[in-house]
Amino acid sequence: MRTINERADVIPLIAEAFREFGYEGASLSRITERTGLGKGSLYHFFPGGKEDMANAVLENVDVWFEREIFQPLRDNKPDLAITRMWDAADAYFRSGARICLFGSFALDNTRDRFKSAIAGYFRRWIEALRDALVRDGWNPAEAKDCAEDVVLAIQGALVLARATGNNAVFARALARLRRRTAANP
Amino acid sequence: MRTINERADVIPLIAEAFREFGYEGASLSRITERTGLGKGSLYHFFPGGKEDMANAVLENVDVWFEREIFQPLRDNKPDLAITRMWDAADAYFRSGARICLFGSFALDNTRDRFKSAIAGYFRRWIEALRDALVRDGWNPAEAKDCAEDVVLAIQGALVLARATGNNAVFARALARLRRRTAANP
DNA sequence: GTCTATACAGTGATAGAC
DNA sequence: GTCTATCACTGTATAGAC
Numbered sequence A, B: 001m002r003t004i005n006e007r008a009d010v011i012p013l014i015a016e017a018f019r020e021f022g023y024e025g026a027s028l029s030r031i032t033e034r035t036g037l038g039k040g041s042l043y044h045f046f047p048g049g050k051e052d053m054a055n056a057v058l059e060n061v062d063v064w065f066e067r068e069i070f071q072p073l074r075d076n077k078p079d080l081a082i083t084r085m086w087d088a089a090d091a092y093f094r095s096g097a098r099i100c101l102f103g104s105f106a107l108d109n110t111r112d113r114f115k116s117a118i119a120g121y122f123r124r125w126i127e128a129l130r131d132a133l134v135r136d137g138w139n140p141a142e143a144k145d146c147a148e149d150v151v152l153a154i155q156g157a158l159v160l161a162r163a164t165g166n167n168a169v170f171a172r173a174l175a176r177l178r179r180r181t182a183a184n185p
Numbered sequence C: 001g002t003c004t005a006t007a008c009a010g011t012g013a014t015a016g017a018c
Numbered sequence D: 001g002t003c004t005a006t007c008a009c010t011g012t013a014t015a016g017a018c
Helices: A007-025 A028-035 A039-045 A049-075 A078-092 A101-107 A115-135 A140-164 A168-182 B007-025 B028-035 B039-045 B049-075 B078-092 B101-107 B115-135 B140-164 B168-182
Strands: none
Touching (some): A007 A039, A007 A049, A007 A101, A007 B007, A049 A101, A049 A115, A078 A115, A101 A140, A101 B101, A140 A168, A140 B101, A140 B140, B028 B049, B049 B078, B049 B115, B078 B168, B101 B115
C-alpha cells in the first residue's frame, strides 16, 4: 500500500522543517524525513527544488495571515478585529513555541532570495493594524508608531522565547501589547 | 611575503561572516574568503572547527557587551548608564545595519548547540537593565516589564530592519524605547 | 603559522523504472 | 505519483610539507 499526497498537504510539513532548521539547515533529506516523501515526489510537486518549496511555504503562511488577520483588520470593526488579531497571533505562534518563517528568513542570507515576500508581509501587517487603530480613534502618528512597535515586538518576543527556552516571555509580551492596543490614547 | 595573524584578530572577521550568512550558511570556504586564511590556519586557531569558531565569536561579542553595557548598568549612575546603553547599542548594531548574532543563532537549529551562551546573554542584559531602572526610582514590577520589552524590541527592530531593508525602522524603535526608559513612571 | 592535497559524507538535483 | 540510482559538487575535517 502506498499513500497518494497532494501538494497542498505537503506544504505545512515542509514549513515545519524550515521552521526547525532554517532555510540552509533544512536539507532535502530532512524534508524527506518530515514529509515521508522521496526526492522524486518532492521534485514532482516542486520542480524548482528547495527554493520552490520555500516560496510555496511563505505564500501559504502569507495567505493565512491575510485571511485571518490582515483582512479583518482592514474590513471589520477595529476593536473586534484587533482582539481577534491577538488571539490569532497567539494561536498561530503556539504561544511562543513556533517561530515566524518570515522573521527567520530575514535574519540569514536567505533574505535576498525572498526579499519582496518578506518585506510585503511585514508592511501589510503594519499598515492594516495602523489603519484599524486610526478607525478606532487613534491619531495617525501614534497609530503608526504603535503598529510598528507591535509587529516588531512580536518578532522580538519570538526571538527571546527561543533564546531563553521560555515561552512565558512571549506570553508576557503579548499581554502587554494587547493592553497597549486596547488603551485608546 | 606573508602575513602572520593572531587568533584575536581573526575572530571579528569570522563574526561578520556568521552575521551575513548565519551559522549553517557560513561555510568554511566563505570564512576563508573573509579572513584571507586557508583552512590549515583556521584549524590551527580553532581545532574544534566551525563550532569552535562560533563559540569564540559569541564569547567575543559577550565580552564586549559585558564591558560596554552590562557592567556600566550594574555599577554606574543608572540614568547615565542607560543613556550610554542606547548610544552603545546604536553604534554596535550600526543603526540597524548589523544583526545580533545571539538573536540570529537563536532562530535556527543552531540554538541547541549554543544554548547557554545565548540564554545567558539575554538574561544578563535584562537583569542589568532592570536593576538600573530600579536604582533610578522605578518600581520593581514595572522595571522588569520595561527591561524585557527593551531587549526584546531591539531584537525585533533588527529583524524588521533586515526584513524591510529599511534601517529607519530600527532608528525609530530605538528613539521610542529611549524615551520610555528616560520617562520615570 | 600557512599552505596544498586529500578523504569522505552529505548536498541539491536529474533520469528513468514502476 | 512514487521510488531508486546516480550525478557533480560542496561540505567539514585531516595530514603533512614548508
